[in-house]
Amino acid sequence: MKSLLMHNPVVVAAGWIGAYIFITVLPLLILLIYPPTGRELWTEFSVALGFIGLAMMALQFALTARINRIEASYGVDIILQFHRYISLVAFAFILLHPLILFVVQPETRGLLNFVTAPWRARAAVVGTLALILLIVTTIWRQQLKIPYEPWRTSHGILAVLAISLGLAHGLGVGYYLNLFWKAVLWTAIALTALWLLIYVRLVKPMFMTKKPYLVEEVRQERGDVWTLALRPRGHEGFRFEPGQFAWITLGISPFRMREHPFSMSSSGDNTERIEFSIKALGDFTKRIKDVEPGTKAFLDGPYGVFTTDRYEDTAGFVLIAGGIGITPMISMLLTHAERQDERPYILIYASKTWDDITFREELHELQQKLDLSVFHVLKDPPEDWSGETGYVDKELLERHIPKRRGTRQYFICASPKMMDQVEAALHQLEVPTTNIHMEHFNLV
Template sequence: MRRLLMHSPIAVALLWILAYLLITLLPLVVMVLHPAPSGRGFWVEFSVALGFIALALMALQFVLTARVNRIESSYGIDILLQFHRYTSIVAFLMVLVHPAILFITQPETLQLLNFPQAPLRAQMAVLATLAFLAMVITTIWRKQLKIPYEPWRASHTILAVLAVGLGFGHGLGVGNYLGYFWKAVLWSGFMLGALWLILYVRLIKPWMMTKRPYLVEEVIPQRGDVWTLALRPYGHNGFTFNPGQFAWLTLNITPLSMREHPFSMSSNGDHPERIEFGIKAIGDFTERIKDIEPGTRAYLDGPYGVFTTELYWDTAGFVLIAGGVGITPIFSILKTAAERKDDRPFLLIYGSKSWDDVTYREELEELKEKLDLEIVHVIRKAEDDWAGETGYVDKDVLEKYIPRHRGSRQYFICAAPVMMDSVERALFDLGVPVTHVHMEHFNLA
């Protein structure tokens, strides 16, 4: 029974959720192991509890963004980052409510907002709150503020460390619950663990990556303004990956610069000697891919992601739904399956702007000779002589082609957010079990 639980993705995911809740509440439990200071009412103690929980949540954010493989493999990085965003907002609201309650129940504490005259513990609380506020604003409205990704990421890390460090300093300074040596030691260990994760992700791991470089072998133009970037490991054996996974790519600079970008692998996952990425030219970094010279040094952090057919070896077949460059991880799935001589049925429904924009068009046709593969192209702007499906991948198209027994296959969707949301709703309306639908999101920033 124990072995079955440890190999069940749902059981493992639930265990991680339980561990997260326990770690979040553990500092609060420790706090109440000693009688509370006398003469304080419920609302004051409630305010203090919110402050400690918020501090624990803030420290745990470093765990969520540390790319811990055991955690990431249970959910996927996109889900973890979404959870990170939401729990950060919850922690921030707790940080705001914590002093608000004190100001209402004990109006004399308002004088602590007089920053020059306030004690150090109050000054640290104000600075921690401002750092947290700046972090929230620059994250939620980063694109509106036109903050480039790399400077935002560096400032995000600095602000997070300041918010957590100053918040902990505030708690130590107040001393009502952290005045005992063993409690201060326990909380210090908690904070040092969070700091270690930051140092590992931002310094130690990038330094280790410098020992495993890759070299650009070639850059191949594809249809749809997509470029295949082919890398070969230099001085090491590279890594294998599950088809459909992605890696963080650092190109032509040191990994310590923190200028990395996530891209899905498009090559066969069983061949570490050559790793390929399908990259569409849609931004400053991606527009320069076509100009990268062979021999350029690169670094990879991966593989990551749970958007892979490897987890469903016992399924009867697969329905793969792609839009535009979303074909990249699905192309990896099909190439790997072809070389492994997978005899299960594959249905690919592929939405493209035009027939000329169908990325890997010829290669996909060749795969039909090696796989039980049916391809349905859906063209938005079709020529007059186009006899296939036109418009968008909608409910009518899906109902026409997906198997009659909806739960007999696994469904993988990778496209722009609007298309993924539309396809997801359509599949649910058509009776596809929610547990059989898997999606890969483009934007991880």
């Protein structure tokens, strides 16, 4: 019974939420058990907010450490979305802490004077400024034109700075942390955050270096896409659920932390040769076509919950892709063709032109092996085109998806705009929300 519960995904997911809430409020529970005396309610409240905010910030490291067990319950994009939103809540708590104090104890405003303030107040001010900088550069990264890699490095540094200064502030104030075991609790939280950082930056890359891959082939596909085929060297590679993705480090050491996420585009059951199909869009992706066979690569994965394998009992699938969003879908179709799956598959696939349709021939071949209906939707169709054109909207979907909509699982991967439109259209067509699954290719 216990083991059944531990394997139930809903129970496991709820367990993680419970653990998150417990750790967040733990400092408060301790305050309740051993309340400091002689302070008025608003002061206590403001300190409580500061503690909760700090605990939430420390937990941010756990959310971004790509811990497989947590990730497998929700999927990376949900976790990162939570990471983003909860950071604003933590920030609000942290900011309210001094603001309330400034109102109820006006003399504390003097602590803002950096010259005369004690070090613990200076730590708080610098920590808060680091936090503000972190949030501004994240929310407006694209508007500020900060490239991804420098942003990611500075994000880590600012986060460590904000947490350590916050903790130093707490320890310096001492009023709440002077009891031995309260200090132990906070040191444990800080050390856990530090361990997660070491795990991500050193331990994980070290394990990755022990399992290298070699580039076996770089193949051009339609639509300015290049398929990178990797073969594991000296190990068995990994099995993945079709639709999942991995972080690739190509031609450099994994310690340099310059990896990029890509969905596998080959069959999940073929561990000997793992393929990724990459659209040439930016600095890294435009260089794929020049990668030499024999180049070393490292993979961190598989990740993601965007997979047909989670729905063994469903009657069939509707896959809706736009452009490079076809990669997880082709992996699903190849895997299920190999497994001789007899369930019906519908693929609605938006591309720019007929010549741009990535995997056009492969999809045609797959129709011979699977019960697969493919509907191409073209933005700029040729003159003699009699198929679908324009946007994938409610009317178009209504023409192709089955009448008994709740009997299928729907997978969407496309540009953010198309995904939003398709999701809204599916809702209008009364597809149950729980049957709609989406993969976003832009995490930040």
